[in-house]
Amino acid sequence: MLPDALIEGYRCFRSDRFAAEEARYRELTAGQSPETMIIGCADSRCDPATIFAAAPGEMFVIRNVAALVPPSQPDAGYHGTSAAIEFAVEVLRVKNIVVMGHGLCGGVAASLASTDTAPPGQFIGPWVELLSPLRDRVIADRADTTPEERQRALERYGILFSLQNLRTFDFVERAIAEGRLSLHGAWFSIGEATLHWFDPVSGLFEVVEA
Numbered sequence: 001m002l003p004d005a006l007i008e009g010y011r012c013f014r015s016d017r018f019a020a021e022e023a024r025y026r027e028l029t030a031g032q033s034p035e036t037m038i039i040g041c042a043d044s045r046c047d048p049a050t051i052f053a054a055a056p057g058e059m060f061v062i063r064n065v066a067a068l069v070p071p072s073q074p075d076a077g078y079h080g081t082s083a084a085i086e087f088a089v090e091v092l093r094v095k096n097i098v099v100m101g102h103g104l105c106g107g108v109a110a111s112l113a114s115t116d117t118a119p120p121g122q123f124i125g126p127w128v129e130l131l132s133p134l135r136d137r138v139i140a141d142r143a144d145t146t147p148e149e150r151q152r153a154l155e156r157y158g159i160l161f162s163l164q165n166l167r168t169f170d171f172v173e174r175a176i177a178e179g180r181l182s183l184h185g186a187w188f189s190i191g192e193a194t195l196h197w198f199d200p201v202s203g204l205f206e207v208v209e210a
Helices: 004-015 022-028 080-091 106-113 124-141 147-166 170-177
Strands: 036-041 059-064 096-102 182-189 194-199 204-207
Touching: 036 080, 059 080, 080 096, 080 170, 096 147, 106 124, 106 147, 124 147, 147 182, 147 194, 170 182, 182 204
Parallel strands: 036 059, 036 096, 096 182
Antiparallel strands: 182 194, 194 204
8 A cells, every 4th residue: 555645746746746747747658858867876865856847858867876877887786876887878868967966865875874884785885885985085085074074075076986987877978078078077055945056167166146
């Protein structure tokens, strides 16, 4: 049986959003053509569609722990995130990919906590180990900072790491070279609901004016 909250939410969706956008939903049965892909964290507090007030069909979203993009390794096994990226670039022909991390990220916290103990979980540990070189750098370079500052630094380094990994996929690099794809980084503050956009010129995450 469905949880009551989900049933009520569905009924609200039918009477509110679907009623207002029924024509759009009907149009989407012919296919999707989003211009932007968002690679975000699975954290329930930072839903990309909510943050960007996206209408149905406007964004192609993949979410995983810590919003990580692994490097292109075709022989490494199953690749849910990599498959979604390939579909977005090669089939949907999106124009933008945004890697969006966020504050208070549990995956990043798990990486920072695993310096002295085994990484947590059968699957979480190996996944967040992708951040281990960056984690070690943050700990070494920011030993005199607070745990909160180290957490935020690793959250943002993780975004840049994922942007670099995107370019290891040959189809992504090809799309960039052809001028049909741009990569972007963003960081979202949960408590303040502010979006910080990465400026490749300054090398900083700058607040987007509301």
